[in-house]
Amino acid sequence: MGLLERREKEKDSRRMLILKSARTLFFAKGFKNVTVDKIARFSELGKGSIYLYFNSKEEIYAQILLHDIDKFHRQARSLLNKKKTATELLFEFAYLYVDFFLNDPELFRILMAFMLHTDQMNLSEEQYKKVIADMRRSIDIINNIFQSGIDSHEFPSGIDIKYKQFALWGMLNGIIALHIFSGSESKRKEKIRSTVKSTLQVYINGLKQG
Amino acid sequence: MGLLERREKEKDSRRMLILKSARTLFFAKGFKNVTVDKIARFSELGKGSIYLYFNSKEEIYAQILLHDIDKFHRQARSLLNKKKTATELLFEFAYLYVDFFLNDPELFRILMAFMLHTDQMNLSEEQYKKVIADMRRSIDIINNIFQSGIDSHEFPSGIDIKYKQFALWGMLNGIIALHIFSGSESKRKEKIRSTVKSTLQVYINGLKQG
DNA sequence: TCGATATGTGACTAGTGGTCAGACGTTTTG
C-alpha cells in the first residue's frame, strides 16, 4: 500500500510544518502571546486545520518539548562514546544540558510548564507518559555515567545512584531557572557555565569523599 | 486625620480579603482555572471592584507570592538566632525552604511563573523590583550562614559565597520542581526531605574540602 | 464519470480579562 504510506508521510510533514511554525512563534513571543490563528496563518493553513493535527494549543507546546528532548537525547548519548573519565563526562553532560535548555529560554519554560502544571495541561494520559519516559531516558544517561565512574573506582561504590541522578538533574534545572530569572540576556551563557562548573565541582568532590 | 487613616485601613483590609479569597481559589484550582469573576463572587464583591485594588489577575497572583515570601523571610530570619553550627543551619534553612514552598505546590508555581515569565507578566517595573528585592533578602540569609561558617572555620575561607548562595538556592528550587513533577502527593514531603538531606550533605562535604 | 474518502476552511460559539458610565452612600459645604 504505497498510497497510504505516502499519505502518512504527507500528514507527518504537515505536522512538522505546524510544529516548526509554532516553535518560531512561541520562541519569539511566548506561549500566551501566540494565538492558534497566528500559528495557522504562519503555516499558511486555516485555523481549523491545526486541530486536525493537534488537539489543543497546549498539545502543540508539549510536542515541541518532545521533539527537542529527542534531539537532546541523541546529543547526550553520543557523549558516552567519548573516552573520558566519569567526572569529565558529568561536566560535559551538564554543559550540554544547560546550553541546550537555556539556548532559548522558551524551551526551558515549556519543560517547567510541563513539570509543574501536568494536571492542568489538557494532554492525554498517553502523551503525558511519553514525555516522562523520554525525559527519564535522558536522565538515565547520568545514571550510566555514575555507574561507569563506580566501575572505574573513580567514585566510591556506596553512593545511591538513583537518588543522585535526579538530584543532579534538579540542580541543573534550578541553576537554569536562576539564570533566566536574574541573568541579563547577553552574558547569561558564560555566567551559567561558571555556576555549573563551580557547583558541580563541589558536588563531585563531595561525592568522591563517599 | 483619623478619617483618612480609617479609610486606608479599610481599603487595606479589603485588599487582604481579596488576596485571601484569591489564594484559596488559586491553591484549590490553579491559576488558569480561576476567573476574576469567581474571585469577586468569593469575596462578595462585584468584578469591577477587584480592579480598584489590583491592576490585573497576574498582579493578584504576584501579590500572593510577595505576601508569602515575607512570611518565609520572618521564619528564616529566626533560624539565625539558634545556636547551631553553620552546617546545621544550612540544613534547617533548606528544610524550611522546601517545606514552605512545597507545602502547597501552587505557591512554588507562582514563584516559578515569576522567575521564568517576568517579561510576559504584566506587572509594573516597581512590583517586579519589589519581588526581586524581597527574594534576594531571603537568599541573603544563606549568605549569612556561609559567612558564619567561614568565621568559625567550619568552612574554608576561600569559597566564593556570592556564587554559592545562588547555586544552593537554585539547587533547592530544582529539587522542589523535581518532586512536584514526579512525586505522588502523599509521600512527597518525606521523599523531598531525604533528597535534600542527601544532596546538601554531599554539597557541604565538597565545600568543606575547599 | 461518479461516488467515496480524506483533507481543508473560516464563520461561529462560549468563555474570559478588563473597562466604564452610572448608582449609591457618606462627608463637606453653604
Place this chain on the structure above:
DNA sequence: CAAAACGTCTGACCACTAGTCACATATCGA
C-alpha cells in the same frame, strides 16, 4: 438642612481567543 462633592461599588459591555462544525474542495478507486 439641602445639595454638591467625593469615594466606593457595580454589572453590562467590549475585545479577544480556544475550540467546533457544517460545508467546500481535492484525490482516488470503480
